[in-house]
Amino acid sequence: MTRKGDAVTLTGLAMTLGLVVLALLAPWIAPYDPYATDPARALRPPSAAHPFGTGVFGEDILARVIWGARLDLLIAAGAVGIALVLGGALGAGAGFLGGWSDEGIMRGMDVLQAFPNFILALGIAAALGPSVPNLVLAIALTNVPIYARLMRSQVLTQRTAPYALAAVGVGNPTARVLFVHLLPNTWSPILVQATLQSGWAILQAAGLSFIGLGVPVPTPEWGVMIGMGVQQVTAGQWWIAFFPGLAIMAAVIGLNLLGDGLQDWLDPRRK
Amino acid sequence: MTEPLLSVRGLTVEFDAPPGAARVLTGVDLDVAPAEVVGLVGESGCGKSVTALAMLRLLRAPGRITGGSVRFQRRELTTLSEAEIRRVRGRGIAMIFQAPRESLNPVLTIGQQLALVLARHDGLRGRRARARAEELCAMVELGDTRRILGAYPHELSGGMCQRAMIALALACRPALLVADEATTALDVTVQLQILLLLRRLRDSLGLAQLLITHNLGVVAEACQRVAVMYAGEIVESAPAEQLFAAPWHPYTRRLLAARPRIGAPPAGDAIPGSVPDPRRRPTGCPFHPRCYQAQPTCRESHPASEELAPGRHVRCFYPEPAPGPHR
Amino acid sequence: MTRYLLRRLALLPLALFGVSLVTFALTRIIPGDPTDRLVGAAFLTEERRAEIRREYGLDRPLAAQFAAYLAGLARGDLGTSFLTSRPVGADLRQRFPATLELTAAAMLFAVVLAVPLGVASAVWKDSWLDHLGRVVAVLGVSMPVFWSGLILLYLFFFRWPWAPAPIGRLEPHLLAPPSVTGLVTIDALLAGDGAVLGGALRSLALPALALGLAAMAPLARMARATMLEALGSDYVRAARALGLAEGTVVVRHALRTSLLPVITMIAVVFGYQLGGVVLVEAVFAWPGLGQYAYHAVANADYPAVQGFILYTTTMYIALFLIVDLLSAVLDPRVRAT
Numbered sequence: 001m002t003r004k005g006d007a008v009t010l011t012g013l014a015m016t017l018g019l020v021v022l023a024l025l026a027p028w029i030a031p032y033d034p035y036a037t038d039p040a041r042a043l044r045p046p047s048a049a050h051p052f053g054t055g056v057f058g059e060d061i062l063a064r065v066i067w068g069a070r071l072d073l074l075i076a077a078g079a080v081g082i083a084l085v086l087g088g089a090l091g092a093g094a095g096f097l098g099g100w101s102d103e104g105i106m107r108g109m110d111v112l113q114a115f116p117n118f119i120l121a122l123g124i125a126a127a128l129g130p131s132v133p134n135l136v137l138a139i140a141l142t143n144v145p146i147y148a149r150l151m152r153s154q155v156l157t158q159r160t161a162p163y164a165l166a167a168v169g170v171g172n173p174t175a176r177v178l179f180v181h182l183l184p185n186t187w188s189p190i191l192v193q194a195t196l197q198s199g200w201a202i203l204q205a206a207g208l209s210f211i212g213l214g215v216p217v218p219t220p221e222w223g224v225m226i227g228m229g230v231q232q233v234t235a236g237q238w239w240i241a242f243f244p245g246l247a248i249m250a251a252v253i254g255l256n257l258l259g260d261g262l263q264d265w266l267d268p269r270r271k
Numbered sequence: 272m273t274e275p276l277l278s279v280r281g282l283t284v285e286f287d288a289p290p291g292a293a294r295v296l297t298g299v300d301l302d303v304a305p306a307e308v309v310g311l312v313g314e315s316g317c318g319k320s321v322t323a324l325a326m327l328r329l330l331r332a333p334g335r336i337t338g339g340s341v342r343f344q345r346r347e348l349t350t351l352s353e354a355e356i357r358r359v360r361g362r363g364i365a366m367i368f369q370a371p372r373e374s375l376n377p378v379l380t381i382g383q384q385l386a387l388v389l390a391r392h393d394g395l396r397g398r399r400a401r402a403r404a405e406e407l408c409a410m411v412e413l414g415d416t417r418r419i420l421g422a423y424p425h426e427l428s429g430g431m432c433q434r435a436m437i438a439l440a441l442a443c444r445p446a447l448l449v450a451d452e453a454t455t456a457l458d459v460t461v462q463l464q465i466l467l468l469l470r471r472l473r474d475s476l477g478l479a480q481l482l483i484t485h486n487l488g489v490v491a492e493a494c495q496r497v498a499v500m501y502a503g504e505i506v507e508s509a510p511a512e513q514l515f516a517a518p519w520h521p522y523t524r525r526l527l528a529a530r531p532r533i534g535a536p537p538a539g540d541a542i543p544g545s546v547p548d549p550r551r552r553p554t555g556c557p558f559h560p561r562c563y564q565a566q567p568t569c570r571e572s573h574p575a576s577e578e579l580a581p582g583r584h585v586r587c588f589y590p591e592p593a594p595g596p597h598r
Numbered sequence: 599m600t601r602y603l604l605r606r607l608a609l610l611p612l613a614l615f616g617v618s619l620v621t622f623a624l625t626r627i628i629p630g631d632p633t634d635r636l637v638g639a640a641f642l643t644e645e646r647r648a649e650i651r652r653e654y655g656l657d658r659p660l661a662a663q664f665a666a667y668l669a670g671l672a673r674g675d676l677g678t679s680f681l682t683s684r685p686v687g688a689d690l691r692q693r694f695p696a697t698l699e700l701t702a703a704a705m706l707f708a709v710v711l712a713v714p715l716g717v718a719s720a721v722w723k724d725s726w727l728d729h730l731g732r733v734v735a736v737l738g739v740s741m742p743v744f745w746s747g748l749i750l751l752y753l754f755f756f757r758w759p760w761a762p763a764p765i766g767r768l769e770p771h772l773l774a775p776p777s778v779t780g781l782v783t784i785d786a787l788l789a790g791d792g793a794v795l796g797g798a799l800r801s802l803a804l805p806a807l808a809l810g811l812a813a814m815a816p817l818a819r820m821a822r823a824t825m826l827e828a829l830g831s832d833y834v835r836a837a838r839a840l841g842l843a844e845g846t847v848v849v850r851h852a853l854r855t856s857l858l859p860v861i862t863m864i865a866v867v868f869g870y871q872l873g874g875v876v877l878v879e880a881v882f883a884w885p886g887l888g889q890y891a892y893h894a895v896a897n898a899d900y901p902a903v904q905g906f907i908l909y910t911t912t913m914y915i916a917l918f919l920i921v922d923l924l925s926a927v928l929d930p931r932v933r934a935t
Binding site: 110111114115122123126206226230235241245248249252253257 | 613616617619620621624625736737739740741742743744745748749751752755756763764869870872873874876877880881891895896900903904906907910911914915
């Protein structure tokens with residue numbers, strides 16, 4: 001990897017860490033209560049007192065963007081975590097068991113991937129009803145096939161690798177080989193995928209919340225906040241929707257740069 | 272010796288590999304006379320392919336020529352403009368590669384690929400191009416011309432792909448054909464057929480050839496002269512018969528000894544060690560760490576190439592025929 | 599070729615069956631009584647609820663319900679909207695042209711800009727163009743489509759008023775041309791109505807731009823990657839060794855092979871667009887499939903959501919099939935298998 005590539009990866013890392021810090025410290029650094037309304041201060045453009053302006057009810061946009069980091073990163077982490085565990089287990093099972101189990105699991109994954117991703121998430125979220133846990137679950141389920149495939153191909157290539165055959169050959173039980181020898185070797189492509197996928201998860205969460213399928217209004221979540229500013233944009237009050245969108249972009253760019261960098265960095269052939 | 276068709280002098284190539292540059296070629300000298308077939312041999316990684324690619328200025332970044340000259344038909348190739356060197360490629364010097372199928376475009380038919388070359392160099396189109404394409408196919412002994420011209424590379428065998436590649440290379444009547452391990456990936460029988468074809472092309476067209484290979488059998492079969500390469504320089508060059516009969520450079524001797532032969536026990540005296548990493552070249556003679564007769568001099572200074580007999584050059588302080596240290 | 603075609607076509611019913619199974623299952627994962635989700639459920643008597651259950655077949659075993667659902671699908675019956683009591687299939691068919699017009703315009707915009715950009719980025723690797731391409735790719739994947747739509751509206755409706763208000767396919771003072779294709783721009787062209795054509799294009803511009811920006815990133819990335827691979831290939835080196843002009847090498851040798859995977863990528867991107875279209879149509883009140891889904895979701899009109907999912911997914915699968923067949927025709931290597 002070149003030094004320029006390192007700089008890009010570090011930028012991604014800094015952006016991601018910055019948002020994590022914002023999320024963790026939200027209660028202390030947000031200048032206002034994200035739910036506080038004040039009709040007298042409604043729809044103010046950005047100023048010193050309200051750097052990102054105020055919304056229809058006089059709520060402070062900056063405070064809400066900061067609190068939004070908390071919820072959006074949590075949703076992304078939750079969705080990717082669930083997808084990873086579920087998909088990883090299914091993929092490892094398919095790869096190790098082979099035969100009909102493999103066929104059954106992978107055809108199921110094919111069907112899930114036949115849907116346009118966002119539309120499947122929309123269907124699941126609509127069926128489950130709008131709430132944060134349901135939103136997390138909907139996004140997680142649509143991403144399960146990605147990890148299942150990745151894990152399966154890893155298991156298939158690793159289990160016939162000489163070191164795995166050697167481990168079985170000296171009398172280790174197969175299950176032990178799976179956990180002791182294989183899993184540590186499969187984590188790096190999965191880590192890369194999880195990082196890249198977190199960015200997607202944030203976009204999906206925001207999109208679903210925007211159409212009312214995720215987090216309910218007026219929770220400080222970036223998609224919800226953009227939705228609350230739709231009517232005002234055509235009246236020139238751009239800041240309500242603008243800043244939460246900028247936050248989404250920062251998060252997605254950060255995670256993507258980090259993921260791309262990790263990919264180069266973990267690639268054993270990078271020399 | 273007649274005036275050479277190709278004359279390479281002191282060709283030096285470096286690869287920018289941080290932290291520093293790696294010298295892959297360190298002053299290569301090489302001559303090919305008209306209608307002569309020269310073998311360029313050595314272990315893999317010694318710089319044979321880089322020499323050929325550098326001659327045609329086909330090196331990819333980060334590799335670049337940092338010194339020396341390449342004269343071909345009295346023109347200096349290293350300083351030609353990009354447009355001019357393109358006219359030399361194909362027309363003056365054509366090159367074929369190790370992987371014949373990968374060297375042909377997978378989504379164009381052989382006929383289409385020939386048409387591109389014919390249009391470029393001879394301005395031939397339509398029926399005249401078609402006639403010339405069929406003529407070329409016949410020249411390289413590709414059987415059913417019509418079928419071959421309409422075929423995609425994946426529909427042909429490896430040997431047929433290499434014949435097609437040779438047809439492409441011959442399309443513009445080059446004076447010199449560079450074949451980079453052109454028979455290595457093929458079956459032994461196919462290999463022989465291709466070698467016979469190349470010999471016939473030399474006889475009928477007077478086509479000079481530079482055969483790059485690590486297979487000494489190919490050299491013995493096809494070449495009139497041989498240049499042996501080690502660690503980015505030519506260590507010995509001689510007429511093929513003389514070199515095989517009496518190799519002078521210790522490396523050449525070891526190379527010939529390591530050659531598998533029927534009936535002989537597996538070569539126990541294969542060359543120990545491996546070709547040095549260009550970034551960590553040994554001081555003095557680059558072969559000294561692996562040489563069975565290295566002396567302190569070899570560690571300290573770099574031998575120059577000397578013509579010890581007419582047409583025989585060797586780069587060694589202690590070449591075999593000379594009694595005691597030379598000089 | 600024929601065998602490949604047949605195998606590919608044989609998989610189609612299987613895929614559709616799987617997709618309808620999932621879509622059916624989605625309605626069954628909801629806890630509670632389906633009649634609770636009807637409009638005015640609180641006012642229903644127990645007898646009326648039982649009647650409705652019978653009417654919709656909700657009292658029968660799941661397998662029988664699924665069989666009935668499949669039988670309906672086979673007839674083209676996508677169910678009846680809870681909200682409007684109209685057949686969902688008819689509503690979707692009526693709204694299809696609006697979405698087709700929007701996605702086609704977005705795709706056209708994206709392909710025309712992204713593919714040359716990706717190719718140029720590869721040919722002039724590490725030039726300013728390549729850097730520009732990278733910036734476009736990063737921005738494209740990270741911008742929420744509904745947000746870029748809003749930003750475009752602010753810029754070109756409020757700040758520099760050029761585009762009409764986000765109220766659909768034509769401003770109210772323009773009379774829709776007689777419907778021939780259902781695409782307002784084409785119909786206006788056919789009717790020779792320049793004013794309506796201009797108006798339709800202005801209404802189309804911003805939503806198509808918002809959707810297209812998102813589609814550009816993956817297309818440009820793919821075009822760049824495949825072009826770089828082709829330019830670094832053995833056959834390109836061989837073509838250069840034969841002295842072909844650089845233009846010939848790039849256009850006739852490298853471009854040809856590198857565009858095949860890009861065609862497949864177009865289908866993948868179309869899948870993203872079907873998702874994005876829900877969001878963009880919601881922002882621009884574009885009367886297409888996406889807006890239908892948006893309203894259905896807002897009113898918990900489950901048969902409508904279900905119909906929408908099945909309809910768009912089938913379109914997606916069909917497009918994938920077409921693209922696969924197209925690349926089989928264009929790629930001699932696939933054709934041979």
